[in-house]
Amino acid sequence: MTLRDVVITGVGAVTPLGVGARVLHERWTAGACGIRDGEAPCTDFTVTDHLTSKEARRADRSTQLAITAGDEALADAGWADELPYDPELIGCVLGTGIGGISTLENNHDSLHNHDSLRDSGPGAVSPLAVPLMMSNAGSAALSLRHRLRGPVFSVVSACAAGSHAIGTALRMIQHGEAEAMVTGGAEAPLTPLSRAAFGNMNALSPSGISRPFDARRDGFVMGESAGVLVLENGDSARARGARILGTLRGYGSTGDAHHITAPHKEGRGGARAMSIALSDSGLTPEDVDYVNAHGTSTQLNDRAETLALKLALGERAAQIPVSSTKSAIGHLLGAAGAVEAVATLLALRDRIAPPTIGWEEPDDGLDLDYVPGAARPLKMSNGRPPIALSNSFGFGGHNATLCLQAA
Amino acid sequence: MATKTTPQDIETTVMQSLAQFGADPDALTREATLEEVDVDSLDLVELTQVVEDAYDIDLENADFKKVKTVGDVIDLVVERVG
Numbered sequence: 016m017t018l019r020d021v022v023i024t025g026v027g028a029v030t031p032l033g034v035g036a037r038v039l040h041e042r043w044t045a046g047a048c049g050i051r052d053g054e055a056p057c058t059d060f061t062v063t064d065h066l067t068s069k070e071a072r073r074a075d076r077s078t079q080l081a082i083t084a085g086d087e088a089l090a091d092a093g094w095a096d097e098l099p100y101d102p103e104l105i106g107c108v109l110g111t112g113i114g115g116i117s118t119l120e121n122n123h124d125s126l127h128n129h130d131s132l133r134d135s136g137p138g139a140v141s142p143l144a145v146p147l148m149m150s151n152a153g154s155a156a157l158s159l160r161h162r163l164r165g166p167v168f169s170v171v172s173a174c175a176a177g178s179h180a181i182g183t184a185l186r187m188i189q190h191g192e193a194e195a196m197v198t199g200g201a202e203a204p205l206t207p208l209s210r211a212a213f214g215n216m217n218a219l220s221p222s223g224i225s226r227p228f229d230a231r232r233d234g235f236v237m238g239e240s241a242g243v244l245v246l247e248n249g250d251s252a253r254a255r256g257a258r259i260l261g262t263l264r265g266y267g268s269t270g271d272a273h274h275i276t277a278p279h280k281e282g283r284g285g286a287r288a289m290s291i292a293l294s295d296s297g298l299t300p301e302d303v304d305y306v307n308a309h310g311t312s313t314q315l316n317d318r319a320e321t322l323a324l325k326l327a328l329g330e331r332a333a334q335i336p337v338s339s340t341k342s343a344i345g346h347l348l349g350a351a352g353a354v355e356a357v358a359t360l361l362a363l364r365d366r367i368a369p370p371t372i373g374w375e376e377p378d379d380g381l382d383l384d385y386v387p388g389a390a391r392p393l394k395m396s397n398g399r400p401p402i403a404l405s406n407s408f409g410f411g412g413h414n415a416t417l418c419l420q421a422a
Numbered sequence: 423m424a425t426k427t428t429p430q431d432i433e434t435t436v437m438q439s440l441a442q443f444g445a446d447p448d449a450l451t452r453e454a455t456l457e458e459v460d461v462d463s464l465d466l467v468e469l470t471q472v473v474e475d476a477y478d479i480d481l482e483n484a485d486f487k488k489v490k491t492v493g494d495v496i497d498l499v500v501e502r503v504g
Contacts, residue, residue, distance in 0.1 A: 067444060068444045069443065069444025069445075069460065070444075072443065072444055073444075073464075138471070138474070138475070141468070141471075142464060142467040142468050142471060143464060143468065146464070
């Protein structure tokens with residue numbers, strides 16, 4: 016069976032660097048950092064600029080971010096006025112780690128008498144709690160808003176969810192289940208419960224600094240965001256004269272079956288995800304020009320990922336730039352893979368490797384080119400448009416790698 | 423509640439709640455149909471919660487079956503408060 020090629024025709028993002036995919040790309044490339052006081056909130060995002068009060072009330076913050084990034088991506092694809100295909104052939108798959116956690120926490124507070132304005136107990140729980148906190152709220156909202164009637168659901172795989180969503184959407188177009196897919200991820204985890212929960216498991220950085228691959232790295236900095244991409248069947252996109260940003264060449268997904276939170280020490284699961292993504296793309300390690308690393312700034316991930324890159328790419332690992340978006344916007348959990356896919360694609364289009372901001376002190380064995388200091392032009396191995404891998408690894412031993420190529 | 427609730431109090435509560443749920447305040451009149459002011463079943467369950475708390479009454483989904491306009495909603499609550 017010959018699989019259809021899948022192109023990317025639109026991107027959108029709301030991130031700690033601002034509202035807009037190109038804002039993210041330009042500011043990260045310029046070395047800007049969206050981390051303030053140990054967290055990475057979307058401070059430039061004002062919900063009433065993008066949603067009516069009714070739409071905002073019916074959406075958890077994670078969904079508000081997804082809707083806004085989705086509107087941008089669809090407009091970017093030229094879909095703002097009209098869908099280019101039968102709506103039954105357009106689906107939506109989004110990823111999230113912890114869904115509408117702020118809705119859950121607020122309603123739990125009401126349940127336990129912390130709301131002085133109303134009676135407490137079960138009667139104080141909002142009838143909107145379920146539709147707001149369900150982890151599929153983001154894909155449901157985008158489907159409703161844009162009348163997408165193809166396959167619509169969300170995927171949950173902790174910090175790999177955004178990449179799993181995009182990979183799943185790729186398969187749907189490749190196999191003819193859909194002509195186009197709206198895909199990505201959203202997360203709004205800056206709440207008391209998730210701060211305490213991630214903090215107490217020693218995952219968060221006590222210094223509040225995200226410096227992936229640096230010897231001084233001490234944990235991740237939590238951030239909120241949404242990233243959305245529009246994928247189309249390549250033949251259909253070309254037939255409608257769409258502007259094509261790039262190609263989603265392939266995808267690999269594996270499980271570590273090693274530990275509930277820690278990655279495999281030698282990065283075997285991550286390495287297999289990369290190797291599968293490459294063979295799925297019909298490529299070899301020599302074809303890779305850039306890697307957008309998962310690079311969380313935790314001791315365990317950054318060491319295991321470095322080993323995984325060496326396992327999967329061999330000598331090529333040391334020849335190419337490897338940088339982490341998380342140095343600029345922190346760790347977005349289930350949105351990370353989606354936002355990073357957007358950032359990777361725009362970097363490839365500009366033939367540039369954005370920096371790992373703050374990287375200064377090498378660690379033993381972590382000896383790849385992490386692009387310290389400033390962005391630099393990509394060295395291409397031949398005349399074709401550049402190719403990158405984008406990694407996402409999640410608690411539970413979930414590994415997902417996307418392979419992207421600029422148009 | 424020490425003071426007696428008037429129909430006007432109830433109308434104010436219902437109107438304010440629907441506006442808070444996202445209905446256009448300028449379009450909110452007694453004559454407006456729920457459809458016209460974009461009030462759906464989820465808004466009505468939220469409103470139910472508000473008026474049950476405020477006036478110590480019980481409303482069921484079935485009570486809203488014949489409700490068409492904003493005025494119908496207000497009248498239903500007024501009738502229950504009695």
